[in-house]
Amino acid sequence: MLHPLEAQHGDLGLITCNDVLLLISNSGKTREILELEVLAKRLIPTIKVVSLTGKYDSELADRSDFVLWTGDPDEICPLGLTPTTSTTTMSVIGDVLSALIVHLSGYSNQDYALRHHSGYLGEKSRLSSPVHPSQEGEQIELRHVYETLHKENHDFQTNNWMLEDLPYLQTLNIDSIVEIGCGNGRFAIEAAKHFKLVTAIDWAASPVITSSNLPENLKYIVSDVSQANIPASSAVVSADFFEHIATNQILPLVEKLACAAPIQFHKIACYPDSRGLHLVVQSPEEWLEIFKQVDKAFIIHKIEYRRGRNDQPVVTIVR
Structure with missing residues (x-):
């Protein structure tokens, strides 16, 4: 996770040439997000950009290689301002992306168990796959x-x-x-x-x-x-x-x-x-x-x- 403000103070160094930039902005014109896109492209000109946004015709969408559109749902906030419905929609799309990546990458219970060491999920992953890979x-x-x-x-x-x-x-x-x-x-x-x-x-x-x-x-x-x-x-x-x-x-x-x-x-x-x-x-x-x-x-x-x-x-x- 890369915070757009922290990126401007050194955390931009987390990005490598193997990364894809997934930028999230409901309006598609959040200043810090747009600045992050410029800085990342300056660092790695070939980096692919995917935007998750509610505005298909926004500046962020125009700068992206791929656009994931939320449908721009109405917020349930009585003022119609505070992100509520939109953040829920983005969370659902994020879960779908995560599940697809797990499926496409062949990520296994063994991989999960190596990285999730504690709690109910960590124990469940180890019990379901007790033998870990032993490559060099x-x-x-x-x-x-x-x-x-x-x-x-x-x-x-x-x-x-x-x-x-x-x-x-x-x-x-x-x-x-x-x-x-x-x-x-x-x-x-x-x-x-x-x-x-x-x-x-x-x-x-x-x-x-x-x-x-x-x-x-x-x-x-x-x-x-x-x-x-x-x-x-x-x-x-x-x-x-x-x-x-x-x-x-x-x-x-x-x-x-x-x-x-x-x-x-x-x-x-x-x-x-x-x-x-x-x-x-x-x-x-x-x-x-x-x-x-x-x-x-x-x-x-x-x-x-x-x-x-x-x-x-x-x-x-x-x-």
């Missing part, structure tokens, strides 16, 4: 999102869902451990006090772990886990990792990790993330079926409800 460009974009969250978001810098399971892991026969999707690294740093060797891997660097004085027995790797070499160890663990990768990458990764260590411990959130970052949302049983395709020995260790909410189940799958 979108993977790079998603990595940048995580890097920003690690730098700026307090929860990403402080929370680590693996820490609460450290006492249980200490009861197992583990001397070396690999954590994938290590996030801020708080679990890996604490685990290094209890295990002989710890390897922590994540594809987005966290300032929490990179700024720490890491112990000698902790190796921190910034890499795509699907591409990284997973060292042989006693155990591979993760929390809030598998739900963040595309469906076609899950099974090959489970196979890769299962070969790296006899002990497997993976916590997976089974609900939509408010930011739209959970690329796959499915039930605990559906997650278990994927792991069982690799090894029938995988079982559900526990099902918890994060933050005490029944709509936020978390399954822990182990071998």
Whole structure:
């Protein structure tokens, strides 16, 4: 959205050669709108102009490549002045344009879910299309999102869902451990006090772990886990990792990790993330079926409800 007055004070720079200028003026002679058309044409002479107006013979209509005429309805304002009927008509035409663009562009539920992260509509879009595209460009974009969250978001810098399971892991026969999707690294740093060797891997660097004085027995790797070499160890663990990768990458990764260590411990959130970052949302049983395709020995260790909410189940799958 470009405000005609703000455009004259620098916001005109928002317009690019790929844009179409949709100018809205019921009278077709609003001075600021006409000035905007002149400035935009001066910046990009080839830009196409579409006008939404009630006056088919107005100056704005004459300057436009295409005219969307409202029919110039009578205003229901008792004075016949205040825009009422005309603004409603323009809103309807705008909705039709939006719906047509969605249809013509092939815009999908996946595209919607990536951009609408909160509220009822965001959750509905993610549930109706839980598997997001995994093209290289979108993977790079998603990595940048995580890097920003690690730098700026307090929860990403402080929370680590693996820490609460450290006492249980200490009861197992583990001397070396690999954590994938290590996030801020708080679990890996604490685990290094209890295990002989710890390897922590994540594809987005966290300032929490990179700024720490890491112990000698902790190796921190910034890499795509699907591409990284997973060292042989006693155990591979993760929390809030598998739900963040595309469906076609899950099974090959489970196979890769299962070969790296006899002990497997993976916590997976089974609900939509408010930011739209959970690329796959499915039930605990559906997650278990994927792991069982690799090894029938995988079982559900526990099902918890994060933050005490029944709509936020978390399954822990182990071998």
